[in-house]
Amino acid sequence: MPSMDIVSEIDKVELKNAVDNSSRELSSRFDFRGKDASIELNDFVVTVSAEDDFQCQQLIDIFRMQLSKRNVDPAAMDVDDKAIHSGKTFSLKVRFKEGIETDIAKKLVKLIKASKLKVQAAIQGDSLRVTGKKRDDLQAVMRLAKESDLGQPFQFNNFRD
Structure with missing residues (x-):
């Protein structure tokens, strides 16, 4: 029968590759030159940080596009509703539904x-x-x-x- x-489930290797590709694209983007922005992966929680909330949303879009290129469904992303402001940076946490x-x-x-x-x-x-x-x-x-x-x-x- x-x-x-x-x-x-999420392919953890492809998730790491998408984070690496996003940070590589971030370093080459003109609108992020000289800005304090980063995309990091710790324990399969992606932390996106930038100087303002709008840039955080742009980083999420970059990351979502890289996930699509790596055949990871962006619908599995669970993004925080509000950016956390600490010091001079805003940060968003992205968790994945498993x-x-x-x-x-x-x-x-x-x-x-x-x-x-x-x-x-x-x-x-x-x-x-x-x-x-x-x-x-x-x-x-x-x-x-x-x-x-x-x-x-x-x-x-x-x-x-």
């Missing part, structure tokens, strides 16, 4: 059941196991999960026949 897991939270998993199971596909979905920790008799049904669940707007990107592993 075919089965698969629906997960939400794992599927219980309430989002329940909404996803509800969507799958409402689609009337002949599959079973079970929550297993921070992932979702979907089993069914046909591969086509599992592929329809993949399409449904990708099109759902639950504020989190999903990946699919352990696709077995």
